[in-house]
Amino acid sequence: MAAGRVQSIAGSGLQSLPPQFIRVPHERPGALKNSPSARVPLIDLSNLGEDVPAHLRAKTVAEIGNAAEEWGLFQVVNHGVPEQLIRRLQEVGKEFFELPQEEKERHANQAEEGTLKEGYGTKLAHNIDGKLGWNDYYFHMLWPPSVRNIQTWPKRPSAYAEVNEKYVVALLAVMNKLLYALSVNLGIGENALKEAMGGDDLEMEMKINYYPPCPQPELALGVPPHTDMSALTLLVPNEVPGLQLHKNGHWYDVNYVPNAIIVHIGDQIEIVSNGKYKAVLHRSVVSKDKLRMSWPVFCSPPAHKIVGPLKQLTNKENPPLYNAKTYAEFKHRKLNKLEQ
Numbered sequence: 001m002a003a004g005r006v007q008s009i010a011g012s013g014l015q016s017l018p019p020q021f022i023r024v025p026h027e028r029p030g031a032l033k034n035s036p037s038a039r040v041p042l043i044d045l046s047n048l049g050e051d052v053p054a055h056l057r058a059k060t061v062a063e064i065g066n067a068a069e070e071w072g073l074f075q076v077v078n079h080g081v082p083e084q085l086i087r088r089l090q091e092v093g094k095e096f097f098e099l100p101q102e103e104k105e106r107h108a109n110q111a112e113e114g115t116l117k118e119g120y121g122t123k124l125a126h127n128i129d130g131k132l133g134w135n136d137y138y139f140h141m142l143w144p145p146s147v148r149n150i151q152t153w154p155k156r157p158s159a160y161a162e163v164n165e166k167y168v169v170a171l172l173a174v175m176n177k178l179l180y181a182l183s184v185n186l187g188i189g190e191n192a193l194k195e196a197m198g199g200d201d202l203e204m205e206m207k208i209n210y211y212p213p214c215p216q217p218e219l220a221l222g223v224p225p226h227t228d229m230s231a232l233t234l235l236v237p238n239e240v241p242g243l244q245l246h247k248n249g250h251w252y253d254v255n256y257v258p259n260a261i262i263v264h265i266g267d268q269i270e271i272v273s274n275g276k277y278k279a280v281l282h283r284s285v286v287s288k289d290k291l292r293m294s295w296p297v298f299c300s301p302p303a304h305k306i307v308g309p310l311k312q313l314t315n316k317e318n319p320p321l322y323n324a325k326t327y328a329e330f331k332h333r334k335l336n337k338l339e340q
């Protein structure tokens with residue numbers, strides 16, 4: 001099946017949702033009534049600064065550690081990424097999606113089932129009765145500069161590359177702070193997690209999610225339930241809520257906090273921490289009359305890096321709970337639904 005763009009389908013003025021987007025009843029957003037809005041932990045990252053009293057820093061490290069253990073997701077404020085830069089990132093991403101369809105198609109990726117390829121895309125169903133998400137996306141490598149393929153980035157708007165290059169530098173500092181705090185909280189030395197994720201070879205990938213208004217949002221999902229394969233995912237949404245996380249058998253809305261960055265613990269941090277930190281199960285829902293967009297940046301080890309439970313965290317009483325393997329192998333297995 002050729003990939004129909006959700007944006008084009010949405011723009012054709014439908015009154016009801018085409019069948020390929022209708023989820024089975026138990027997957028529908030309304031299946032669990034009154035899913036409460038979760039007050040996910042909100043953490044002030046300025047308290048990790050060098051000039052902050054030691055007891056405040058220790059308190060922040062503990063807050064981050066607890067959030068990673070209990071929720072696998074939290075939001076950070078005073079993170080050091082300028083508000084204006086986040087706004088620019090969002091403007092240039094939105095402007096790309098507002099280009100004429102033929103121009104967007106010139107950036108179309110060569111998507112194969114179950115993989116993300118650089119460029120503009122729409123996910124294909126994984127199997128014969130697989131349902132589609134109400135979502136188009138753009139995906140490209142962002143960091144380090146040696147892995148960027150600028151020719152796969154949007155060419156318009158013309159500020160796109162410059163804004164993204166600035167954004168990733170600011171975001172790298174946030175990622176480093178988080179990996180530092182997560183390491184210190186495990187009592188394994190402040191650089192241990194960064195090193196376990198590849199040190200300076202750690203990679204960052206930009207995804208822009210575009211969720212147009214949906215005629216029957218109660219029957220659809222934007223992105224179906226999953227944990228991210230990454231180490232950490234750092235996401236900024238627009239102001240339209242839609243991210244939900246699964247906790248204690250319920251789906252909870254993640255509340256929108258202006259200018260906050262949403263941090264997801266991904267599979268690789270769960271593995272190296274031998275399960276102490278939890279990769280968060282999450283999904284996105286869509287809106288009847290509003291455009292939702294989100295900008296997750298996936299921070300992941302390079303393909304060749306072997307990832308397994310850290311030796312310092314395992315012993316006779318705490319045997320390793322995960323098999324060590326390269327990140328490339330992990331991805332291959334997850335995308336093809338093979339046992340890890």
Ligand SMILES: O=C(O)CCC(=O)C(=O)O
Nearest residue numbers: 209223242243284294296
């Ligand atoms: O749009 C969102 O808030 C979540 C998207 C997501 O989970 C993903 O793209 O991996």
Ligand SMILES: [Fe+2]
Nearest residue numbers: 226227228282
């Ligand atoms: Fe995700």
